[in-house]
Amino acid sequence: MGNFPILSAVIFLPLAGAVLIMLVRAMTGSQENDVATGNKALTAGLIFSVATFLASLVMLASFDMDAEGYQLVEEVSWFANVQYKLGIDGMSLMLILLTTLLTPLSLIASFGSVKERLTEYTIAFLVLETFMIGVFCALDLVVFYVFFEAGLIPMFIIIGVWGGADRIYASYKFFLYTLLGSLFMLAAVVFMYLQAGTSDITQLETFAFAPEVQTWLWLAFFASFAVKLPMWPVHTWLPDAHVQAPTAGSVILAGVLLKMGGYGFLRFSLPMFPDASQFFQPMMFALSVIAIVYASLVAWRQTDMKKLIAYSSVAHMGFVTLGIFSFTEVGVQGAIFQMISHGLISGALFLIVGVVYDRMHTREIAAYGGLVHKMPVYAAIFMLFSMANVGLPGTSGFVGEILTMTGAFQASTWAAAGAALGVIFSAVYMLTLYRRTVFGQVTNPALEGIKDVSVKELITLVPLLIGTLLLGVVPNLVFDVTRESSLRALQMITGG
């Protein structure tokens, strides 16, 4: 590929699309919100996001799995000692692929589903995609922080403008939590720069912060990542945000934004603050296990489909932190895998809820029942993803759970046993949800005329379905890519 800045290209391709759409809109001067114009904008956005996906495949092709360290590095002086520096390793590559896959799928799902201000909607998603990819490419702390925080804005707008009835409360809550975390992180970033004299991540990885300093820095980063992930007890923004967000927003939120928390722990907390990470291991285990058990039990009691899946996300992200803080190869590889897997599965589950929401305009579980008689294909797909969500072997859900728990077992049998309880509870809430919505008799007369999944909906669900099964059977596709980066993170924490 020579010196072509492929990372920058992938990052800014969606933004270019957004700018183009804005320009066209400005030139045609059309301020109207008719659906035809909106659909054109959405189609244009889709083309750009597909192009981004293809570009990310080029990235994958030019990636050397056996090489250590960062690849495809780009470096341009920005200001002061701050470099505009990009680069990827295995784990960031997988998360980028997840992002570039989910974005076009969410845009497809929006056709016919979102009806107002489609042009702005498309722009928001494209901008968001740029920021998300940027987060996973950044090799400079400042660059990372800019992308990380900027990503808040479009998501905040997506929920606040295209959300449900209670969208203001939800977006406010989302904002308040994330901002709180961010401020601590900002302070830490500034402090680190002052101490180390650089914001280059590769250099910060080798810079030895004093143990007591590490503790504070670790906590500051933790504040931000824990909210993003989210971990108990700072998780309560997530159910509200999901319930109010439009379907596509939920897909991206659960599929990608939550992963930034896990990514942050692996990219910053472990390598830069190894002593503090070791120190806080018991706390992280405790919080992870609480998240798994607590959120699973709460999920069981939900009457709103989206809330249930949101709580399920909290529980599943608990496995991610469990794996990361086991400091074992099995646990860390499992955690990265769990992030990818959860991105596919939860994304699909939110799409699945969206399918019936678009038809019935309610997310109340009680409004459904007996869907299998009217929507057999839908029922089959829903079953498959339900099973993936409960971690049935053969789906990607299993691999992440068993590996993270195995990793945790090496550090604490308590943590492993507690997390394994989640294996029981996930079956309880997921099968209950499925049974109430899909099985049984059709009791709600409004369901009589409900139509099975459309071709458009199949196009969004089938790639995720294939991904979930493929990674369930051949997870090495991911492990081969992420192996070096996992080992590298572990090496830094064990002081090798």
Add this chain to the structure above:
Amino acid sequence: MLPDYALLFIVLGPGLAALIAGLFQKYITDSGAMVLTTGTVGLAGILSVVQLFMFAFGGGVTEAVHTAGPADGEHGSAAVASIQHIITLLPWIDVGQFQADWAIRVDALSIVMMAVITGVSGLVHLYSWGYMSEDPHRARFFSYLSLFTFAMLMLVTADNFIQLFFGWEGVGLASYLLIGFWYHNKAPNDAAIKAFVTNRVGDFGLALGIMAVFVVFGSVEFEPVLSAIKENATVTPLALAGAAPIQELVIPFLAWDVPALEIIGVLLFIGAMGKSAQFFLHVWLPDAMEGPTPVSALIHAATMVTAGVYLVCLVSPIYEYAPWAAGMVTIIGAVTALYAATVGMAQNDIKRVIAYSTCSQLGYMFFAAGIGAYQAAMFHLFTHAFFKALLFLGAGSVIHGMHHEQDMRRMGGVAKYMPLTYAAMMIGTIAIIGLGLPHTQLGFAGFFSKDAILETAFAATENGITFAQVAFWFGILAALLTSFYSWRLIYMTFHGPREDSMPADVHEADSHADDHLAHDDHGHDHHHGDPHESPLVMLIPLGLLSLGAIFAGLIFYGSFVGHDQGQFWAGAIYTTADNHLLEEKYNVPEWVFWAPLFVTVTGFLIATFTYLFNRGFGRKIAESGGPLHSLFANKWYFDEIYNATIIAGSRWLGGFFWKTGDKRIIDGLGPDGITSLVRWVSRRQSAMHTGYLYHYAFVIIGAALVFGAVIFWRVGGAG
């Protein structure tokens, strides 16, 4: 052993058939799906049964691939090199030492299991042509049946714990789907969830057991793990403890320091308890009878529920060196054998009687394995598959002939209408009660296997093995009850006057609209309530299973538990040098040989008196509602207790975490609390508010960025 392509066909064929039947049912139609799945599984069945005969009698050993397994010369017992053949299909999980492949591993244990699984499954497929002929979702049904077969085969041909877990949960999924096959009704849905969740409780243990195996041995593959135990190799756990010979290794687990093999044995057995419906985790099995009867025969009698027994036998080296874990297996098995038999006596649903009977027989298998007679456990698993599948399919034939009637109180006198079904049920009953003449070859299949278990249990008692004595006596007592409830079933169903006091419209309500499809063959008018004999596709499986129920014990006694057993198992089952139970069972006192026959006849006589000669007697007991009868009829109130404690407790906790934890405490102190504060402040400064929250977002983040950038700039410039 069969050539590789045949093994591949046996294992993967049903999976492929399930996939095609499930995905393309629109294009290949119901009949296409039925022919495809039945043909595939049937052919796999024939191949597997041939393989078993070859292996047992045809010098299969010479053809087999000998892996250079460590000869157990040191420990003496198994002089024969272990025989196994592994076809590696694809690497599955490759993370550090966590290596698991998709593989097909064939040894004596899996050869036995493959024959049982595909043999019974093929017959059940065929039987379902008749039984399910009126169901509008046949393609789905056959797809699930084949999916189950595939998952079960993957379980028994795994070469590592992870693939075993895949099969283990895969059969759980198939079981869930098939129990809830009639998903429009409440009861099957409830039962399906109950089965899945209860199994998950078991899987909680199994998963932790597998993790413990990995951490202790640094591997999840059977070969290195089991070899290390046999050789008492020094292992270096990945964590938790330092290097030590495995049989002496102690690891911390939760609050305790326990021998590694003991805790692994206990955890794996918890998994087995769930899958095999053992005491405490048995509650799902009777409810699973909500599924179509062929499913009950295949999954909830012959195959899936025996997976736990298979697991314990597969990891026999663990239990050989973990006396406490083995003792737990023994006592749970013994209690289950007796408990389920007591409940079985007081049930009126024909399928539930057989379900509890299954539970009880599984208990026999477990306590046999627990005392160290794994071969006897596998033998009973093998013979039980025939007669229990036969009993279920026979019951299904009755249910089919009676237009979906399952309550034995509304039956009676059916023998006249269904002579062939009656004959099959009689054969099954004689087999399950284990009727046979000691010291002779006269007896049905159950006689050989059950007596082998009881004799080894007595021998184990004399060796002082933990709980062996309890197991022996519970086994004898359960044999008495088995005979009683089995004959009770026969008498209530087939003998006496025809008790068709049900109003005709009740039958109609249960019948499907296209009921006549199945009944036209016989010239019956389905509005008429008379039972009728089942069609040929249902009778053929009954006939073949009857042959198995009669002869399987006689034919395979020598190979499984007799003098050829060492050669037959060929290292697949491991016993320590001082475990001679299979030889010692020939030397037990004379009365031990005769005790099973004595209790069996006693049970028969009591049942004959109370349910044949004096039919009102049994009903009177039931109506009087004595405390013992109530206890049995209500399954010792297990469901009630679980509902009131674990389930209600979890529900309450879920609600508490949600309403109090999330809403009141976290939100109340967090964002909502801050909101109120902000509102209070803002009432004074409302002029500055534009009302759009995202304006603030931009302002705050913009300010933060500018602020940060300025700092960097200055610091950078200074540096």
